[in-house]
Amino acid sequence: MPQLSALLTDWFTAKGWSVHPHQQAMFDRADRPATLLIAPTGGGKTMAGFLPTLAELAAGQHQGLHTLYVSPLKALAADIKRNLSTPVDEIGLAIRIEDRTGDTSATQKKRQRADPPHILLTTPESLALLTSYEDAPRMFAGLRRVVVDEIHALAESKRGDQLMLALARLQTLCPDLRRVGLSATVEDPEAIARFLARHPDPCEILLADPGPDPDIAMLETEEMPPWSGGGAAYAIPAVLDQIRRHRTTLIFHNTRAQAEIFFHNLWLANDEGLPIGIHHGSLDRTQRERVEAAMVRGELRAIVCTGSLDLGIDWGDVDLVIQIGAPKNVKRLVQRIGRANHRYNAPSKALLVPANRFEVVECIAALEAVRAHALDGDPRGPGPRDVLCQHILIAACSGPFDADALFAEMTSAGPYADLARSEFDACLDFCATGGYALRAYDRWQRLQQRPDGQWQLRDPRSAQRIRQNIGTIQDTDTLKVRLRRNRGGKPLGEVEEGFAASLTPGDTFLIGGQIVRYEGLREMVVEVSHRADKKPKIATFMGTKFATSTQLSARILDLFSQADWPQLPHHTAEWLALQRQVSRLPERGRLLIESFPQDGREHLCVYGFAGRNAMQTLGLLLTKRMEETGLNPLGFVATDYAVLIWGLEATTDPAPLFEIDSLRAGLDQWLAGNAVMKRTFRASATIAGLIERNLGGQRKTGRQATFSSDILYETLLKYDPHHLMMQITQAEAMRGLVDFGRIEEMIARVGDRIDLVRLDRVTPLAAPLFLEVGKVPVQGAAEERLLAEESARLLADAGLTA
Template structure:
């Protein structure tokens, strides 16, 4: 067993601290090649990961980098630095701890390469950049341990794939390297262990007490549709008054802005309340973080930017506004309250509309049952591998056989075949068959059996474009004034394009007036007291998880719904009387007339992306059958289609082969594919985000990607980037796999009920935004009928 040094144990004793069992177990496993620690929020898992490092470094460590700590958030690294320095400085240990991120100055970064600290706190992107330098072997030669915090969050995105490739490279540079993964929310520990690497052992800590979690009771019932939860503001303000610090989570940044604005107007007691989300400026976020750490705020309206393990200490209540969509995310957010070991977290759920009452109840039951969701991850994406190959070449020439052997030690790429690797290498070297004639994509060449950069100067451009986070085209927002003005945050470029001088919108909880566009900066002035437009923020739009969908279907089968509010129970009971409630092993479809149009409602419970794709495919099939569809709208649970003729037989619409053929046809030249191509092409290095330090505008990048996409489809339809694009679209924006899962679940058991009017369950869908029109025979028939009526009135019929 590795022992803590006397100065450290003495300091722990002076604080009255005793190690938890899982922290002691991490010391016991200090020499293990790879360990995944699963411990509850507030259980000291980050300290557990660092204890072997502190023990090994001792009071007076020698020079060189010993431990690398990697987290998904820069703010989390800064928080860990503060917390880790306390025992280090308190025990008088001469251990240097520094962080490195996009905010680190050029001078600091150069010094860290020349003289690395003992512990370096960084992000996946900064690690990829460090590994691309020629001196990477010297920097990492003595590295002993890598700690990956919140590994579950990284495993859900391409940042995790990039990181695992980086760890495979580190293992080559530092053969004695040991890995530690830390997480509080893991639905499948063996799968996450495989992601971290072969031979990873799982250490499961005591999960701690049950959270104190309930639905917030309000005098006003939730609305039938929409989001934001603003109806509950009086009840939420009462909760804020009775707690020290409350985090009020929202699923999107736009909803957070709207809610904060209305909350502030209702805040007649002038309680100090802030807002925090990823589209705000770094300065604005840091002001809120510092005020929270100092205990100066009673509440913070926030989004996923505060999901992960920052220890705010004084937070004693979490409120989730809107259905959480994902149990694992909800558990993560709940853990922000009472961030202490063996202290129950307190949380309240606020459904944004009537349907979300059912989803919130399903989430409550899942949390109490410790039932976490998680979609299985596919193989490591090849666009990330293409970027890794280019970055590897920046550091030094490489042998293809050795690099392939290294890559397949990374968990996501274990099953990568040699032909797949060679295709990525060929793309990185030449751009592929259709592009190899162009010098700009001739990046690697083979010399003396090793691959190297064709032009060493290209390393700078490759490094500028490393990373897997694809920003939606955004523009900075600044207050108009001298020296560029105070930065407020950023908005999407498409939203900025709709603004004319004098328009107002919300950002950072304040109303601002659009004054003009100066290069790539939106200039604004403060404009209090006016009704604003709402900025369209680059925030994640979550889809309800499969686990929650299944639990909701189970709730619908109950007889009286004693756990649900009376208004919701009556609504579901009325649906059961008038029609039928959806069942787990069947697909319910309702057909009914309304306002001169025929409607079809399909309750698939496949998630928003899949239900939207289903709408596109079903309307295409209805068009083929001459039913004249006119449009559709989709939610996480249902797709509502309207048109000219009723659907009398649903079975032909849901033939799996026909749906897949329709998907293939639709994907051909679709805008979704072009958007997906652009993202993958940027990651793979085909399109530059930055050149010579200047970032391209979104329009420039989109224009380049559209031309490339059309060129490849025409001249090289089997190009690697088109194959990658299709895989990514199917997995993400289209989510066709969940449609196939739905069809497999119902096994042909499709119930089509023909009804006389709108049903209680379908009615809220008529209030949903985001209606999508269908252009086709139905529109032509409407136009012909309108023309005939007009001519008849004119006496020309």
């Protein structure tokens, strides 16, 4: 291993910098098979990962690709290229640095395969595509190092599983390949180390000095937060005041819709004309890049944004982060806080703005967790099999393969270390035949076994179709939005197909902070015109609706157990005290259920604190159980912490409703024909290669894909319910949209400790649920009974009898 050359040390000195201890430690361990560096934002993680590369390339003895850098975001790869090019250019090193993402031109991609640069910056999808070519062994022949940035973000998704399978392939081609993982927010370093390393090789973990604690607090406002809602409009004056006091402020939101609404309200109140931008994933790329460039130049005082700016992009002189709405997840909050004062040993400054009264409690709990350095996160399950199926097809594209060798290679990837051979064989059979119910169709007969035992593509021409559909990101079905012109106007961004279908000419909505009027749909493009309305019909961008983490929920329950709450604003402390006075507060290890009449209906409020998806599922299952036992439910609404059910009968003994086997049976019955399963099937079937979204350069619309996937789902449900894709769908639905595991955890945690409190009126903690949107009606016996009673009353009023 070469020493840190005078060229590099002189450059550090000229900059007035010194090599940080963790950077030197990474350099000293450059020959280790795998190393995970956990260092604070602004601590020079990227330079730590690349110092050995620069030193080896500065020696001038390497030809071809030396280091591969993989990040979750295309923009992050571009940012690293800009930052890495600075020392290379200023020192005068003859090192080629290029990026390869979905935005790279076809000409450049072709040249990169023939003549790769020394350092290639890419994404998991682009790397998977590169490994699918027959010339991959030649392109990666000289590869020495892989740097995986923001590894915590990749480890939480199927993109990370895909990446680890691709690295297993590269390790086969380059046995001495060294792996480096970089992150600032890791709640379980050992788990990430196992994820990164080639199984069963060890991965060394380096913990850098965490630096000073962040300067984080709740934003003080003159107006109290409302009982319900997520817009935080009440805080606009206070937020504007903070923008005036700082150079650049990032204002994070949990969904794109909330970001659009807040930006619109902020702009209406911005009488001084402060330069403020908006940035999220549904905006047109040109608009996002324009905002990014303005940030770099320091021209914007504030940027309203979503997770599109979560990760470690070093743009502009940000000195304040504001989180609008409860963060739901401590690790995500820490990541966002790190965008402010992106410098080593400089404390980040952040303010939290709860959108409603309950979120005040959640924000205080999150603040305490950040100060205690207590990150949250759920343990990783086994690697998903739909990604495994895609990787088998990718391997076949690159040439014939031996099943035993491919199995050994795949089980060297951390997420698949415990993969059973029977599971692998089932995936291989699916890729080869489509499975029992589909093996009669030629389109799913994709692999065949040669006389020598190796597997290959049945039709070599199918490699192009497989490559067109590589990836695990499942886009929401969106349509482009453009200003109306004779031949296609300026692109503004995208909206969901479902939202577009709900529009009629004349409707107005927000996109990119602009109010536009829907004019019509032409060639699958939403055409709009500018409007100056002050109250638009708001576009409901999908965005991610995060569920409060298990650890954060536990902290909220611990906070409830305190005798009083000096850390809470007086209005929230008085609210909780009143709840304790008229009823009781939820506790850890117990399940509080309140029963009370309201508006002529009986209400049941279950405080499960299991997260939004799980509580929504619990509402569905409980109302189903109540319907079966004659309790006549009429509907329910769910939040992260509770589900409120209303109906015709009061519940005297709720315990039987929570019998886990009955709930599980009800879930299986409900899921079988439910849209949740069809939606999950469609996503997994697309990843596994059963459904093609892209064909011959054309992309199927969401409706086309849904139609074909629904037919497949119904066919398999009827003729082959144990088909591999049905097994995968069941597992994915239980873990994701349904989140039944958190219901099971809740029931196991409380056991028979269920407290039913019967009251004569609504309680303070239940009151906000009456204001929640998203109420779900129950169509059953209660509805029929009400109709019969109303019919009888009308007949009686008319002097008639039935």
